[in-house]
Amino acid sequence: MGQRSELRPVRISRQAKLLLATLVAIKILIAVGGVFFARHGQLSRRDYEHNYHHHRLIDRYANPANINFVELWVTSDAQWYLAIAEDGYPTREQLNNRGQSRGPKLIANTDTRLKYAFFPLWPITIRAAQSVIRDWNAAAYFAANLISVAALMLLYRLLAQKMSQQAAIWSVVLLATWPFAMFLHVPFTESLFLFLSVLTFHACAKRRWWLAAIWVGLGLVTRPNGLALAIVPPLALAVDLCRDRAQPWRRVGSLLFGAMLAAIPLGLFLWHNAVRTGDAFYFSRVIEWWGYNGGGHLQNLYKNTYGKLLEFPTLPGHGFHRSKIDFLVLVLAGLLLALGVRRLSPTEWAYSAAIIVIPLLTKNDLMSFSRYALMAWPLVTVPVGLIRPALRSWTFAVMAVVFFALQLWCVHEFVNWHWVA
Numbered sequence: 552m553g554q555r556s557e558l559r560p561v562r563i564s565r566q567a568k569l570l571l572a573t574l575v576a577i578k579i580l581i582a583v584g585g586v587f588f589a590r591h592g593q594l595s596r597r598d599y600e601h602n603y604h605h606h607r608l609i610d611r612y613a614n615p616a617n618i619n620f621v622e623l624w625v626t627s628d629a630q631w632y633l634a635i636a637e638d639g640y641p642t643r644e645q646l647n648n649r650g651q652s653r654g655p656k657l658i659a660n661t662d663t664r665l666k667y668a669f670f671p672l673w674p675i676t677i678r679a680a681q682s683v684i685r686d687w688n689a690a691a692y693f694a695a696n697l698i699s700v701a702a703l704m705l706l707y708r709l710l711a712q713k714m715s716q717q718a719a720i721w722s723v724v725l726l727a728t729w730p731f732a733m734f735l736h737v738p739f740t741e742s743l744f745l746f747l748s749v750l751t752f753h754a755c756a757k758r759r760w761w762l763a764a765i766w767v768g769l770g771l772v773t774r775p776n777g778l779a780l781a782i783v784p785p786l787a788l789a790v791d792l793c794r795d796r797a798q799p800w801r802r803v804g805s806l807l808f809g810a811m812l813a814a815i816p817l818g819l820f821l822w823h824n825a826v827r828t829g830d831a832f833y834f835s836r837v838i839e840w841w842g843y844n845g846g847g848h849l850q851n852l853y854k855n856t857y858g859k860l861l862e863f864p865t866l867p868g869h870g871f872h873r874s875k876i877d878f879l880v881l882v883l884a885g886l887l888l889a890l891g892v893r894r895l896s897p898t899e900w901a902y903s904a905a906i907i908v909i910p911l912l913t914k915n916d917l918m919s920f921s922r923y924a925l926m927a928w929p930l931v932t933v934p935v936g937l938i939r940p941a942l943r944s945w946t947f948a949v950m951a952v953v954f955f956a957l958q959l960w961c962v963h964e965f966v967n968w969h970w971v972a
Contacts, residue, residue, distance in 0.1 A: 566717075574703055577728065581958070584963075586623070588962060589623055589967065593967060599968045604658075606625075606658055625738055629738040631669045632739075635671070636677040667834040668841050671772055673740045680693065703745075705749045705753065707719050708753075709749055710722055714935075717940065722935045726928055728955040735925075743773055745925075747773060749928075751763050751767055755784055755787035759805075763809065764808075764812065764813040769816055771813070772816040776926075779926075782901055782905055788802060852911050854916070855917050856911065863875065869970070872916045872918050873916070877921050880921045880924050881920060884903075884907050884927060887933045891930060891932075891933045894937075900929070903929045903930050
């Protein structure tokens with residue numbers, strides 16, 4: 552029989568406490584920065600009025616001097632999630648296409664079918680938080696921030712079981728200060744999906760295959776590209792069986808049992824689609840209508856890679872559907888994937904590759920790619936592993952400061968309703 556490998560326990564060390572304090576300090580600086588940028592910046596009224604993402608009008612639209620803290624962060628997609636949390640998905644009788652009204656387009660007065668492009672677990676989470684925090688905006692904001700802190704600390708614990716504590720801490724710091732990690736502070740799905748992703752890897756490391764499958768099931772109803780998470784438990788189990796062939800059927804059976812449980816959330820969402828619209832896969836038709844798989848998977852891949860390379864000189868710095876930044880993030884992710892072949896576990900590498908490739912295949916442009924790539928968190932450990940321990944402190948401290956300065960720029964754009972990701 553093979554030797555069962557156990558993860559070494561990780562104590563809550565002084566370094567872990569320092570990391571927690573650092574993450575909280577980042578949250579506070581982002582919050583203060585958001586208020587400052589709102590007071591001293593200018594709301595993009597044109598972008599606000601032409602944006603579909605309005606559950607209700609913000610106070611700043613009518614009175615620019617009226618800054619509501621929690622309202623600052625409920626921008627773009629967050630408005631859809633709040634609308635679903637409060638009112639649910641529309642029935643077939645409520646589906647409409649009333650056209651574009653003058654001024655801001657309220658969700659209730661435009662394409663309510665677009666709600667089905669947003670998956671239900673995050674709205675359910677917001678609704679649960681609102682039962683404690685009565686204000687909807689505050690509930691969404693604090694839920695996102697508490698979950699993201701929990702996710703990052705759990706990620707530190709996971710990484711510290713295979714790396715040095717110093718390397719694990721720097722990996723988490725670099726991820727938390729990455730410019731588009733701004734979405735870990737706002738009521739988007741990033742915080743929740745990161746949490747579920749890390750829980751999945753943690754369960755696999757503990758050989759709790761049924762639990763890993765359940766986390767995957769919840770990830771599948773968090774966001775469409777949550778499909779990347781589905782490859783993690785079976786691949787991790789295959790790697791584990793290659794190392795230790797003891798009781799293989801018991802482990803496979805545990806995974807299959809978990810997979811049956813994992814199918815329940817998605818099955819309930821399909822059933823809900825069928826009851827409300829008469830079509831169990833109505834959500835997929837709405838997603839496709841909204842620009843996914845517009846020209847076929849291979850054509851999308853070509854357009855988003857080599858096609859964007861040819862277009863690069865004419866692309867704007869950062870824009871809605873065309874962006875130099877999104878393409879540069881893709882190049883960086885590809886480079887880290889190449890460097891990570893020997894530095895990441897097969898499961899970490901495959902998960903990261905899936906997170907990167909799925910939007911390239913299913914979308915006809917790179918819109919929001921910088922945000923999607925944030926979930927490929929194993930890639931952040933690659934540069935940490937490349938730098939000698941003696942050089943890490945000052946090298947990564949400088950990187951973290953530069954990253955965080957760029958993250959503050961993203962916050963400035965976000966709270967003033969400019970396009971970020």
